[in-house]
Amino acid sequence: xRRLLTSDQPRTVLDSRLALDPQVALRPEPFGALAYHxxxxxxxxxxxxxxxxxxxxxxxxxxxxxxxxxxxxDETRWPxxxxxxxxxxxxxxxxxxxxxxQVAPG
Amino acid sequence: MDDTPAATLxxxxxxxxAEDTSDELLEDELLVEEISIDGMCGVY
Amino acid sequence: xxxxxxxxxxxVEQLKEGLDAPICLTWELTYACNLECVHCLSSSGRRDPxxxxxxxxxxxLDELHDLQVFYINIGGGEPMIRRDFFxxxxxxxxxxxxxxxxxxxAFIDAAKAKRLAAMNYLDIQISLDGxxxxxxxxVRGEGSYDxxxxxxxxxxxxxxxxxxxxxxxTRHNVDQLDDFKALADSFGAQLRITRxxxxxxxxxxWHELHPTQAQQRQIxxxxxxxxxxxxxxxxxxxxxxxxxxxxxxxxMCGAGRVVCLIDPIxxxxxxxxxxxxxxxxxxxxxxxxxxxxxxxxxxxxxxxEPQSAGAxxxxxxxxxxxxxxxAAKFFVGIPLDGPDPxxxxxxxxxxxxxxxxxxxxxxxxxxxxxxxxxxxxxVPVTIGRR
Numbered sequence: 145x146r147r148l149l150t151s152d153q154p155r156t157v158l159d160s161r162l163a164l165d166p167q168v169a170l171r172p173e174p175f176g177a178l179a180y181h182x183x184x185x186x187x188x189x190x191x192x193x194x195x196x197x198x199x200x201x202x203x204x205x206x207x208x209x210x211x212x213x214x215x216x217x218d219e220t221r222w223p224x225x226x227x228x229x230x231x232x233x234x235x236x237x238x239x240x241x242x243x244x245x246q247v248a249p250g
Numbered sequence: 251m252d253d254t255p256a257a258t259l260x261x262x263x264x265x266x267x268a269e270d271t272s273d274e275l276l277e278d279e280l281l282v283e284e285i286s287i288d289g290m291c292g293v294y
Numbered sequence: 295x296x297x298x299x300x301x302x303x304x305x306v307e308q309l310k311e312g313l314d315a316p317i318c319l320t321w322e323l324t325y326a327c328n329l330e331c332v333h334c335l336s337s338s339g340r341r342d343p344x345x346x347x348x349x350x351x352x353x354x355l356d357e358l359h360d361l362q363v364f365y366i367n368i369g370g371g372e373p374m375i376r377r378d379f380f381x382x383x384x385x386x387x388x389x390x391x392x393x394x395x396x397x398x399x400a401f402i403d404a405a406k407a408k409r410l411a412a413m414n415y416l417d418i419q420i421s422l423d424g425x426x427x428x429x430x431x432x433v434r435g436e437g438s439y440d441x442x443x444x445x446x447x448x449x450x451x452x453x454x455x456x457x458x459x460x461x462x463x464t465r466h467n468v469d470q471l472d473d474f475k476a477l478a479d480s481f482g483a484q485l486r487i488t489r490x491x492x493x494x495x496x497x498x499x500w501h502e503l504h505p506t507q508a509q510q511r512q513i514x515x516x517x518x519x520x521x522x523x524x525x526x527x528x529x530x531x532x533x534x535x536x537x538x539x540x541x542x543x544x545x546m547c548g549a550g551r552v553v554c555l556i557d558p559i560x561x562x563x564x565x566x567x568x569x570x571x572x573x574x575x576x577x578x579x580x581x582x583x584x585x586x587x588x589x590x591x592x593x594x595x596x597x598x599e600p601q602s603a604g605a606x607x608x609x610x611x612x613x614x615x616x617x618x619x620x621a622a623k624f625f626v627g628i629p630l631d632g633p634d635p636x637x638x639x640x641x642x643x644x645x646x647x648x649x650x651x652x653x654x655x656x657x658x659x660x661x662x663x664x665x666x667x668x669x670x671x672x673v674p675v676t677i678g679r680r
Contacts, residue, residue, distance in 0.1 A: 169390075171315075171362045175308045178317060180287070180364040182392055182415055187287045187317070187364070191305055195281040221279075228281035235284060283305065287365050288486070289543035291528040291619070292553040292565035293320045294367040294396045294419070294460075 157226050158212075162238045163204030172196065179237050186235045194221075195228050204241035306544055312551045312598035315361035316588065320369060320566045321556045323351075323379070325661035327371040328400050331423075331434045333462060333496040333503060335567055336557075338371035339663035344559040348378040350579070352385055354556065357584045359389040367394050369566070371558065371661075374401035380409070387415050394419055396460060398438060399445025407445075407452035419458040419486065420445055425473040429466055433503075446481050458525065460486040463513060464503045471516050475524070487513075489529035492625040492635075493567040497657050500626070510536070510636060517541055532618035532634045535611035547620055550575065550597035554588065557659070562587045564597060567621035570658050604631025611639055618642075627654030 164170065167183040176190040179199075190196050194217060201211050212225055232238045326341035327334075346354070358366065366386065373379060373395050386393050394417035402410070402418075410418065420442050424430030427439035449457050459478050461467065467474075471487070478485035492500035505513060514533040517524065521541070528543030544552070549564035556562055560578040563569055575594050576587035588594065606612045618634020626635045627649030633641035 169362065169364060171364075173313060175305060178364075182364075182390075185287050185365075185392070185417070187285050187289075189283045189285065189305060190281065191283060192279075192281055224279045224281055231282050231284070285544060286525065286542065287318060288525040289528045290317060290548040290553050291531060291543070291546065292548040292555075292567070293318060293527055294369045294394075294566060 157230050157233070158209040158222070159207050160229075160233075161204050161207055161241045162202045162229060162233065163241055164199060164202060165237055165239055168237050170196075170199065179232070181235065181237055184236055186237070188232065188235060188237060190228075195225065198225060198229070199232070199238070202238065306546050309544065309548075309552055310546060310598070310600075312594065314589065315585075316363055316554055317552045318365040318367060319358075319363065319554050319556065320367045321354075322370050322558050322566065323368055323373040323382070324371040324376050324558050325659075326375045327398075328375070329372065329398050329435050329438055330663060331421075331438075331495070332499050333433060333464075333490060333494070334662075335491065335494040335496055336369075336371065336569060337494040337657055337660045337662050340661045341371075341375075342559050342661060346558065346560050346578070348381065350560065351378070351382050354560075354578050354584055355382070355386050355389050355391060357578075358386075358391055361585060361588070363391060365392040365394065367396065369396040372398055372400065374406075383413070383416070387413065393417070394458075396421060397445070398434070399442045402445040402448050404448050404452065407448035407454060410449070411452040411454040417458065418449065418454065419460045420449075421460050421462075422474075422477075423462055423464065424467050425470045425477055429470065432466070433462075433464065446483065450481055456482060456484055458484045458486050460488060462490050463487050463505060464490055465505055465509065466503070468505055468509045468512055471513070471520070475520060484523065484525060486525035486527065487517075488527050489532075489619070489622075491567045491619060491621045493621050494569065494657050495662065497625050504636065507636075507638070507640070510638060514541075529619075532615050532622075532636060533638060534614040535638050540614060545614075546616055549573075549620060550594040554594075556584065562591070564593065565621065567619075568624060570624070570655060572624070572655065573620075602631045604629065605645075606631070606633055606641075609639065609641070624655055625657065627651075 165181065167181055169180045171178045176192050177196040179188045179190055190199065198211055198215050198217065201215055208229060212222060217225060229238060322336055324341055324345060325336060325338045327338040330339055374397055383393055392415040396419040399420050410416065422430060422442045423433045424439065430439040461474055475485050490496060490504050510533055513530065514536045517530065518537060526541065526543065528545065530541055531543060531545040534540045534545060554562055554564055555566040556578060557569065562575045562577060562584065564573040564575065573593065575591035578584045580586065603612055603617060606617045618637065620630055622635050623630055623632060626646055628635060628645045632645050635642040635646055
């Protein structure tokens with residue numbers, strides 16, 4: 145069912161349409177990945193390949209819930225992913241897209 | 251008051267998570283961790 | 295142990311095996327320096343005629359770009375002495391490698407400060423070892439306090455934004471930690487305190503300058519109470535056994551695993567505190583360049599093997615302190631699988647008594663100037679020629 149989008153805040157991070165900030169470099173590693181934000185110098189270890197996959201799938205258009213489903217993440221693990229992606233957003237590694245503001249790339 | 255099958259299934263799913271993967275993932279796993287770029291020993 | 299520390303220590307165990315590329319690294323651009331700090335880890339003073347050329351330096355930066363190294367810490371000597379300093383800075387940033395450079399501030403005038411303020415992805419670290427000229431200059435030389443403060447003034451006036459003030463903690467400035475914090479706050483700067491290692495010229499002065507056991511406790515307690523916004527370069531993880539909660543950082547030796555040093559003549563060492571053949575992995579001038587050394591050198595392969603806890607294996611503190619710092623042990627003559635010289639349980643003291651003066655390694659690559667003039671005010675250190 146399509147929801148009419150308004151400029152209200154999403155109720156949870158699961159409803160957010162997140163995308164990787166263009167100032168972030170994502171470097172895959174055996175344990176997962178390193179994410180480095182060139183603007184604020186934050187370095188974050190993504191400690192499992194699944195969270196890397198999810199981050200790589202974020203396109204700013206689909207909600208996190210849709211992305212987790214598309215990446216075959218079991219719903220029982222969603223709370224961990226919500227916490228992780230919230231932390232990434234708070235570190236400015238990810239930002240939210242609003243449908244009515246199409247942010248130009250770069 | 252209904253003892254729905256869905257509730258029972260959820261409980262079963264929860265107890266099986268711990269045995270899920272060889273990485274010992276638990277429901278309260280920390281998937282990300284921030285370290286300062288200055289937080290590695292051996293640099294200026 | 296909580297889930298959080300389970301997953302953290304699992305990650306750290308993986309990092310100890312090394313990565314395909316460093317996360318960040320230190321690059322000393324020159325051994326030339328206008329100062330002659332008593333504890334200089336690179337024994338700097340005179341330029342080495344074999345210094346990397348501008349083109350060689352750019353080739354290294356190209357390699358670091360390809361390896362996806364995020365960030366480099368540039369130092370020396372005094373890196374701003376190099377004529378191509380800004381050229382290399384801009385080249386690095388253009389290649390997508392963030393830069394922090396460490397400087398004594400002598401070459402930051404108003405014009406340079408403006409130029410630096412206009413640059414992106416750049417951090418500056420001003421070295422300072424005392425909150426007054428007497429304390430600072432005893433270690434860094436007469437006038438060096440004023441020079442550093444002046445550089446900070448220029449950066450502030452030019453609107454550079456948040457720079458770092460970096461302090462090597464010694465016996466004589468431990469009581470000034472609050473004052474250092476206040477100084478940093480007054481400039482809107484970030485304070486960084488780091489551990490003194492017996493490296494370079496530090497080998498001569500370490501025994502008189504390093505913090506006492508009681509002062510170690512003071513440093514640890516201060517970091518726990520006030521260290522929220524204070525950087526440490528993770529150099530105090532050897533003190534973790536003093537408390538329940540480890541200090542922020544990876545709490546492991548990063549040498550050859552996640553970090554390394556490139557020296558002014560292109561030699562690659564495990565870290566800046568072990569400039570010695572024993573810890574030399576190769577040269578960027580070798581076939582295959584830096585990448586070859588990082589990925590395939592014998593030394594780094596060895597460091598990425600599980601390290602023996604040796605004498606510390608049965609100690610309850612080992613999990614917290616990891617046996618401390620390789621460089622600190624090496625240059626006081628303690629075996630690498632022995633205790634850290636500043637072991638909080640006191641095992642280092644005993645180990646140092648056993649170390650023989652004959653077999654204790656001497657620093658190599660001494661670029662100190664031939665005549666050293668020091669003014670030992672509060673520091674009772676005798677410095678002679680090597």
